[in-house]
Amino acid sequence: MNMDTPSLLSIQDLEVRFRTEDGEVTPVRGVTLSVSPGETVALVGESGSGKSVTSLATMGLLPRPAGRVSGGKILFRQRSGQTVDLATLPLPDLRRLRGAEIAMVFQEPMTSLNPVLTVGEQIAESVRLHMGLGHASALKRAAEMLDLVEIPNARRRVHEYPHQMSGGMRQRVMIALAMSCNPSLLIADEPTTALDVTIQAQILVLIQRLQREIGMGVLFITHNLGVVAEIADRVTVMYAGQVVETGSVGELFRTPRHPYTSALLNCLPARARRGEDGRRVVQSIPGSIGKVGNGCAFAPRCGQATDSCQAGSVLLETEMDRSVRCLRWREILA
Amino acid sequence: MEQSSLLLFLRRMFRRKLVLVAFVVLCAIMLMALLAPWIAPHEPTTIRVVRRLKPPSELNWLGTDEFGRDILSRIVYGARASLGIGLAVVLVSMTVGTLFGLMAGYFRSLDGIIMRVVDALMALPDILLAIFLVAVLGASAFNVVLALSIVYTPRVIRVVRASTLVIRELPFVEAARALGVSTRRILSVHILLNVASPVLVQATFIFAYAVLAEAGLSFLGAGVPPELPTWGTMIASGQQYADQAFWVVLFPGLAIVLAALSLQVVGDGLRDMLDPKLRKAL
Numbered sequence: 001m002n003m004d005t006p007s008l009l010s011i012q013d014l015e016v017r018f019r020t021e022d023g024e025v026t027p028v029r030g031v032t033l034s035v036s037p038g039e040t041v042a043l044v045g046e047s048g049s050g051k052s053v054t055s056l057a058t059m060g061l062l063p064r065p066a067g068r069v070s071g072g073k074i075l076f077r078q079r080s081g082q083t084v085d086l087a088t089l090p091l092p093d094l095r096r097l098r099g100a101e102i103a104m105v106f107q108e109p110m111t112s113l114n115p116v117l118t119v120g121e122q123i124a125e126s127v128r129l130h131m132g133l134g135h136a137s138a139l140k141r142a143a144e145m146l147d148l149v150e151i152p153n154a155r156r157r158v159h160e161y162p163h164q165m166s167g168g169m170r171q172r173v174m175i176a177l178a179m180s181c182n183p184s185l186l187i188a189d190e191p192t193t194a195l196d197v198t199i200q201a202q203i204l205v206l207i208q209r210l211q212r213e214i215g216m217g218v219l220f221i222t223h224n225l226g227v228v229a230e231i232a233d234r235v236t237v238m239y240a241g242q243v244v245e246t247g248s249v250g251e252l253f254r255t256p257r258h259p260y261t262s263a264l265l266n267c268l269p270a271r272a273r274r275g276e277d278g279r280r281v282v283q284s285i286p287g288s289i290g291k292v293g294n295g296c297a298f299a300p301r302c303g304q305a306t307d308s309c310q311a312g313s314v315l316l317e318t319e320m321d322r323s324v325r326c327l328r329w330r331e332i333l334a
Numbered sequence: 335m336e337q338s339s340l341l342l343f344l345r346r347m348f349r350r351k352l353v354l355v356a357f358v359v360l361c362a363i364m365l366m367a368l369l370a371p372w373i374a375p376h377e378p379t380t381i382r383v384v385r386r387l388k389p390p391s392e393l394n395w396l397g398t399d400e401f402g403r404d405i406l407s408r409i410v411y412g413a414r415a416s417l418g419i420g421l422a423v424v425l426v427s428m429t430v431g432t433l434f435g436l437m438a439g440y441f442r443s444l445d446g447i448i449m450r451v452v453d454a455l456m457a458l459p460d461i462l463l464a465i466f467l468v469a470v471l472g473a474s475a476f477n478v479v480l481a482l483s484i485v486y487t488p489r490v491i492r493v494v495r496a497s498t499l500v501i502r503e504l505p506f507v508e509a510a511r512a513l514g515v516s517t518r519r520i521l522s523v524h525i526l527l528n529v530a531s532p533v534l535v536q537a538t539f540i541f542a543y544a545v546l547a548e549a550g551l552s553f554l555g556a557g558v559p560p561e562l563p564t565w566g567t568m569i570a571s572g573q574q575y576a577d578q579a580f581w582v583v584l585f586p587g588l589a590i591v592l593a594a595l596s597l598q599v600v601g602d603g604l605r606d607m608l609d610p611k612l613r614k615a616l
Contacts, residue, residue: 059512099513112509116527125523126513177513 007034008077008217009058009185014087015071016050016057027053029241030072032316035185035217040208042228042249043221044264045238051221054238055187058086058219059104060094076102079184100130103178107190109171113162119146119173120158123180130181145176149206168199175206182214189221204231225268229253234321237261240297247322257324257333260298296327304332346607353603356596363593367413374407378563387579397581399572405581408563409589415564416545417593419479423544424537426483427490432533434487435494436521440502449495452488460485460543461550468556475558482547486540493536497529531608538601542594549590565590 016028028050035041045051056062057069058076074086079101086094098104106112114122123142127133133141139158146154149172162170171191178186188207192200208231211218220231228235228249235252237245237260245258256262295310296302302309309327316325326332348354366373375395382402390397396405438448455463467481501507502525510524511517545565551557552566553573560567565586572582 061508061511095514095516097514098511099515104509104512106505106509106512108505112505114506114510114524114528116530117524125510125515129514174509177509 007075008037008039009035009219010075011054011058011072012075013072014054014057014069014074016053016062016067017070018067020066026070027241028057031238031241031243032072033236033243033246035219037184037217038211038215039233040211040218040220040231042232042235043219043238044223044225044228044235046223049238050241051238052189055104055189055219055221058187059098059102060086060089060091076185096130099126099178099183100181101183102185102187103181103183105171105174105178105186105188105191107193109167109174109194112174113170113177115162118159118161119165123158123173123177126177127180141180142176145180146173148179148210149173149176151176168195168202171195171199171203172206175203175210179210179214183216185217185219186211187219187221190223191220192227193222193224200227207231225264237264242297242325243316243323244298244325245323251322255333257322257329258298258326259302259304259329259332296325304328343607347603350603350606352599356599356603359592359596360600363413363589363596364417366410367417370410370414374404374410376404376407378403378407378411379561380404387575387582389579390581396585397579399568399579399582400575405568405585408568409565409586412563412565412568412586413589413593415475415558415562416548416566416590419475419482419548419558419564420541420544422479423482423486423548424541426479427487427540428533428537430483431487431490432494432526432529435491436498436525436529438491439495439498440517440521440525445495448491452491455484455488456492461547461554464547464551465554465556468551473556473559475562478548478551478557481551482544485547486543489540490533490536493532494529497532498525501525501528535601535605535608538597538604542597542601545590545597546594565593 011031011033014028014031015026018025018027027048031050031054033041033043033054043051043054053062053067056067058074062068069087072087075083076086076097077083078097084093084097086097089097113119117125120139120142123145124135124138127138127141128135131138131141143154143158146157151157151169151172157165162173165173171194174191186207191207192203195203204227207218207220210216218231220228222228232249235245235247235249236243237252237258239260245252245256245261247257252261253265256265295312296305296314299305299309306328314325314327316323317329348357380403382398385394385398385402386400388394388398388402394404394406396409399405399408434448438445438452464478464481464485467484468477471477471480507520507524510520515524548557548564549566549569552560552564553570555570557566557570558564560571568586569583569590572579572586576583
């Protein structure tokens with residue numbers, strides 16, 4: 001990754017460690033990725049691949065004191081033009097950025113809102129905090145935000161409690177909450193997983209529309225490749241805490257280089273229908289996140305693995321705007 | 335909108351007739367305490383030796399005590415001290431208990447220290463601890479409040495800590511942090527509002543316990559000075575005449591029972607109302 005790219009967010013060689021009862025584990029091992037303004041980067045991987053931990057580390061929300069960033073940088077370009085390292089930024093400064101310049105939408109719309117505060121009060125809280133508005137104008141802003149995320153009767157709904165709304169409606173509120181201070185980076189951690197398919201599509205369209213309007217960068221965390229195809233400009237695939245492949249969404253879907261990426265793509269129903277070799281599943285269960293063995297982490301599950309894959313650590317090969325972490329990708333592709 | 339939800343709340347709360355009755359009784363006692371000078375038929379401290387230990391009559395509805403003082407008037411004025419002390423204990427133990435409970439539940443490092451102190455205090459029998467504290471501090475209304483607050487604060491800490499432990503793990507707390515909300519505000523707004531209902535229920539129970547405990551302390555001579563009429567001191571000073579003049583102890587005793595009972599029932603109603611698990615059963 002080029003050090004002087006004008007990216008909004010540039011995560012370099014991020015390593016996160018967690019202390020557990022069985023010793024230290026390293027769920028994120030040397031993750032590098034970047035998000036430019038106006039760009040949507042999808043971070044893809046199965047459960048336990050470290051994608052959520054990467055996003056939490058970016059927000060400075062790793063559970064303390066167990067988790068910590070043990071290496072690498074999380075560079076973020078502030079609105080002022082200054083670049084800061086979120087991994088080492090003091091908490092008060094980080095708090096000023098959270099919600100104002102970096103916002104996050106969570107997976108669980110049913111529980112991510114405080115049940116005893118009206119949705120308007122919750123949006124107003126963030127607005128007052130970061131934009132310094134008074135109570136009345138903050139509530140007005142809240143109503144505008146609800147209107148922006150296409151909640152009907154926004155003026156009335158501002159005074160409703162979360163339990164009076166459906167899941168899709170609450171996720172819209174979460175998005176309104178995240179967008180309320182015009183952040184330049186939005187981290188969406190599986191924002192549509194808990195919603196049914198039609199609502200999913202609406203939420204995706206909404207995020208895309210707002211992104212165009214505000215021009216923010218989006219880091220979209222998901223395990224749903226269908227969603228990736230629909231929303232992302234670039235894709236970063238993670239496996240066992242490492243980036244295994246990066247590329248633009250078109251290229252990566254057309255010619256996956258890493259065997260794990262191809263295996264994931266082969267799971268897509270559309271491809272299987274079209275497919276030459278039918279729908280496949282990725283064999284066996286993912287490796288333990290903490291285990292830092294020698295060789296390629298995916299080797300035990302890889303159909304193409306040879307002895308050389310297990311021998312030494314595999315580096316991320318970068319070529320133009322694509323990178324892949326596989327010794328034999330040229331052979332396999334050929 | 336606000337008004338209709340309040341109305342709904344009240345309707346659900348008073349679905350059980352007993353809760354309504356208890357609430358009315360409680361309100362009547364409180365009103366009596368507030369309006370004591372206008373309600374009491376006599377001065378509570380006027381001594382008339384010629385009319386000592388007279389049974390209930392038209393002049394003294396509930397009889398007179400060993401100094402000829404009107405018992406009804408003393409009960410009415412006693413409500414002020416008894417309920418006042420109870421209320422003060424509730425306020426102090428709620429405030430302190432909520433503060434420490436939130437800290438113990440939220441900051442893992444403080445949890446151990448705070449909860450060990452709580453365990454130590456709760457290991458001692460309530461009334462014994464209170465007697466000890468009053469004995470050390472000296473008998474006065476202020477010290478009784480202080481002693482009973484120390485006795486009941488640990489209960490509040492436990493309730494608040496338990497709720498905080500659950501709520502701090504809920505996603506909305508993390509979501510609030512992701513919006514840049516400070517820890518202090520997360521505690522004082524987001525978590526506090528969510529622990530409010532168990533604390534409120536606990537408050538009514540502690541009110542009842544405190545009224546009883548104050549009476550107990552006064553009866554045992556470790557309470558407020560005898561010249562201040564509380565229901566406890568009335569029973570305490572009347573006990574030696576109980577065999578000749580039962581009204582001296584019966585009526586203050588009834589006042590205590592009525593106040594404590596109505597508080598408990600209202601507390602129960604409040605708990606049933608606020609507990610979503612029990613709400614369905616109602």
